[in-house]
Amino acid sequence: MTESIGGHLRRTELAPPVRIVHLGLGAFSRSHSAWYTEHASDAHEWGIAAYTGSSVELAQALEAQDGLYTLVTRSVSGDEAEVIGSIVRAEPGGNLPALLTDLAAPGTAIVTLTITEAGYRADRHGELDLSDPLVAADRETLSAVSLNSALGATTMRTALGRLVLGLEARRRAGGGPIAIVSCDNLPDNGGLLRACVLGFAAANFETHEWCEANVSFVSSSVDRITPAISSDELAAFRDRFHDRAPVVTEPFADWVLSGAFPAGRPRWETAGARFTDELEPWEARKLWMLNGAHTILASLGPFYGHADVAQAIADPVCREAVEAFWDEAGRHLPEDLDLPQYRTSLLERFSNPRIVHLLSQISLDATTKVRLRIAPVATLERSAYRSAEASALAIAAWLATEPPEQGSVALRDRVHRVSAALASDDPFLELVEGALNGLLAVASV
Incomplete structure (x- = not known):
């Protein structure tokens, strides 16, 4: 499928x-x-045109090698490398x-997004x-779009603004329904x-009406730790794989999706993806337990001199904070999600010293x-008349590491907001609705 030509990966077969x-x-x-698409049983039918956020360099590197790149799956025992060919074209955003x-x-059936x-x-x-x-x-630009205007000459500054302009182009071209x-x-x-896309589209009546009738919005829970590659390792991979855009990841991968695909989709289930009508429990399990633990470690770890996840989770103090938060989160998740096994797998994944996250x-x-x-778990715990102590510790660690807001002279300004929240009828609600002003940090002391 591939060979190295002039120091670059190149395709030797027709791209999907x-x-x-x-x-x-x-x-x-x-x-x-892209990995799930590559490993689907009908991968030969599904190519990806991928747009960066702002990076021109990544798009250029991938275009120079026909969209191909090396995925290095890194376990404790060693590395396994494979070339992924599902991206057939890379463009700057x-x-x-x-x-x-x-x-x-008309052949485009799906838009996927990782825009943070x-x-x-x-x-x-x-x-x-x-x-x-x-x-x-961007909404002003969309509102000014007329039937005869040249959309390609328009300037859009946000990812979703560009997406909605593309949906307007699809409407004009009669491209048919699409899943996002x-x-x-x-x-x-x-x-x-859905709320944000339609919020943009509402600036133009015809665009909004078409999106309401023709766009399906699919929710998904994604899970695969993918750390940044150091410059030294990037140089080594360039020499070893003739690849200017390699990726390192862990062996574990999980993808759960919920929603309609009116124009079809790859058989991602043959690569291990799951489709469900009840995504929320899977989503909460991953968001609270994996991502929540990462957030705790990112705030607490530096206090103890740790730079990455493997170092932090090996510290008994950090690990105890994570496990206590998992106890709180687990009380609000269904038992059929196999939480004990998931917790064990997370500790194994976090402890892999060869994944430098x-x-x-x-x-x-x-x-x-x-x-x-963190805040959703704390809210549920307080609603159940429990202390939310582990959640409070997580928020306290965040508050201690978060720099003062613009226009704030010191941390005491936050304390003033804490005092105002404490004086309210529902101080915890004030905390959450105020985007975490530090009440739990004080309450946990």
Whole structure:
């Protein structure tokens, strides 16, 4: 299927046709959704046109090797390498004309997204944040789109703004129904995606009406640890595999999806994916237990001198904090999710010293992550008249590491907000609705 030509991976067989468009091309999408597509029994029918967020370099590196890349699966015992060929074209996120063409094509059946939590531009109520200047600019552009306007000459500043413009292009071209799949670590990510896409589309009546009738929003729970590769290892892989865009991942992979695919989909179940009408329990298990533990380790680990997940989970203090939080989360998950086995597998995965998952990488956008991964468990525990002590510790660790907000002179400004929350009728609700102002941090002392 491949060979090295001029120091690059190159295809020796015809690539599959583009039927999937991916937004947010990075390491995780290549270890997860692209891997599942590669291993589906009908992979020869499903090629991916993938768009980066902002990186031109990654798109150029993949284009130079026909979209091919090496996936290195790293276990305690060693590495296994395979070439993944499901991405047939890689484009920088700013190539709007190409994106519009791909989204309008009748053969395109699916859009997948890994644009991170921040990419949805949502407010804390799960709706499109209309106060966001970039959202406002893109909605204004969409509202000005006329029947005869050239969409490719339009400037869109957000990922979902570009997506909605592409859906307008599909409407004009008669491209037919399409499924959009969120692969980001968010509760009810398909529902959030729907709210934000339709929030953008509402700026143009015809676009909104078409999206309501023709777009399916699929929720999914994704799980595969994919750490960043160091520059030294990247250079070594370049020499070893003739690959400028390799990815390292763990052996474990999980994908659970819920929703309709009106134009068809790959047989991802043959690669191990699961389809369900009840995604919420699977989603909560992963979001609270894996991602929640990561957030705890990213906040608590640096206090004890740890730089990565394997180091932090080996520390009894950090591990006890994680296990205590799992106890709280597990009280609110169904028993048929096999939680004891999942906890055991998580400890094994976290302890793999050959997967160097940096805490500094996990700590990015920590406020959003704490609100989504820790606060729901705390809310449920308090609603059950329990102390939520483990959740409080997690929030306290976050509060201690989070820098003061812009315009704040010191941490005492947060303490003032804590005092205001304590004086309210429902201080815990004030805490959660106020995007975690530190009440539990004080309550846990």
